[in-house]
Amino acid sequence: MTINWFPGHMHKAQKEIRALLPEVDLVIEVLDARLPYSSQNPLLAKIRGHKPTIQLLNKADLADADVTGQWLQAFEQVDQAKAYAVSLSEPAVMKQIPDWCRAMFPEREVNKKPIQVLIMGVPNAGKSTVINVIAERGIATTGDEAAVTKRQQRIKLPKNVILHDTPGVLWPRFDNQYSAHRLAIAGSIKSSVVDMGDLAHFLTAFLAAHYPQAIQERFQVSVDSVFDTADEMAVYELMEAIAKARHFVKAGHQADMERFYRQLITEFRQGQLGRITLETPAMQTKEVAEVEQILAEKAAKKAARKQRFKKKR
Ligand SMILES: Nc1nc2c(ncn2[C@@H]2O[C@H](COP(=O)(O)OP(=O)(O)O)[C@@H](O)[C@H]2O)c(=O)[nH]1
Ligand SMILES: [Mg+2]
The missing domain is CATH 1.10.1580.10 (Conserved Hypothetical Protein Ylqf; Chain: A; domain 2)
Structure with missing residues (x-):
């Protein structure tokens, strides 16, 4: 089976993020700790430049703790990026998120200038859950399946941090079918289309x-x-x-x-099979190489077709 899922709102959300990125100080990406690679927004890595980024490996309670450690280490290698494991089962840890934001701007005085933060994540990674915990009151609606937060919201957090919420959008790695399957297994792709x-x-x-x-x-x-x-x-x-x-x-x-x-x-x-993570940094390296090879072969075939077409004329 090939999973193809290309919602109409994706283009709009992509434009929105491109427009918002220069306006904010920091990006928080909520990832699913069971699939920290597949739940990333590939566009963000491309366009973020040196924009400070915090990656939250959420649902850490459902993930394999050893593998989560490997991912945290891998993510920490990225310039201007911090990574933390969080989960709904430890709200006290989640509540430190505003402090983590502040820590990335140590020179900025808390009372003078707010830190503007863009938060994003694929559906079901737990973005609404995180917002509800750190905003200390019910704002975002949480749900089990791929749902879309319709409008962009501004949410005040402690420590003079302002959160700009974006719609939960799936950024499929169409080129990687393993990722598509993992996203579907985790519930980020609607069951009706798989x-x-x-x-x-x-x-x-x-x-x-x-x-x-x-x-x-x-x-x-x-x-x-x-x-x-x-x-x-x-x-x-x-x-x-x-x-x-x-x-x-x-x-x-x-x-x-x-x-x-x-x-x-x-x-x-629901985590009843135990704490399981569907991908490791080593698997990511292998799959990226595999996908690159598939894309190169496709491009070569296309070029050959063009060549034949030219000869015929
Ligand atoms: N076990 C567990 N479940 C979580 C966690 N965070 C969120 N969930 C559940 O995952 C589902 C999706 O969460 P939600 O916040 O609506 O995701 P969103 O689509 O990214 O806004 C809900 O059923 C949450 O209760 C977590 O850390 N651990
Ligand atoms: Mg939500």
Whole structure:
């Protein structure tokens, strides 16, 4: 399955961010700690220049703590960027965000000039949740699925920090299908536009490779130590075994796979499979190289086609 999702409002939001960026002192990017690479806005990295940036790895309570540590370290290498792990389960940590903003401008006196901050993030990363916690009163509406905050808002935070909220927009890495799948698994892409069977397959193969103990503990199904995640049939059989272990069966002892697909994705989203992160900095490096190669091959094919077309004329 190829995930293509190109909402009409994306262009508008992109223009809005381009226009707002020069007006603000700092950008806060709310990321999903389970997919810190795929939930980034690729445009921001391109256009931010030296604009100070804070990346929040939110939902850290659902992510693998070791991998979160790796991501924080990787992000800290970026010029003028700070990264922090946060979660709704530790609001006291989240409440330090205004202090983190101030710390990036130590020369600026608190009472004199406000710090203007642009906050952004893909749907469902937890932007509204973060705003609600740090603004200390209910402002933003939170929800389970890809929802869009319609209008840009200005929100006063402690320490004379002013937050400019942007609509939650998905910035798909169309070129990276792994990222598209992870965003869909995490609920940033609406379930209605993706195939649940495909997502469950992707997640099962990933779990079998990286978190076989999670499958064992949750479903009492063991993953063979020589399990080949590229073997589609083997992955399907593993899913069937789990579905049956859960007693997801239809008449005639057939596994009820549709029910299993939905259940697996729901359990992942709610953290019931344990603390799991879907990507590591090493995987990002490998995938970026892979995608570059695919794009180069496509470009070469296109050039060859043009050449043939010219010869024919
Ligand atoms: N477990 C967990 N859930 C969170 C956290 N932050 C947000 N959520 C949940 O994730 C969902 C999406 O959050 P929301 O703030 O609406 O995301 P937004 O689309 O980025 O504004 C909601 O159901 C939140 O309760 C977190 O740190 N941990
Ligand atoms: Mg929201």
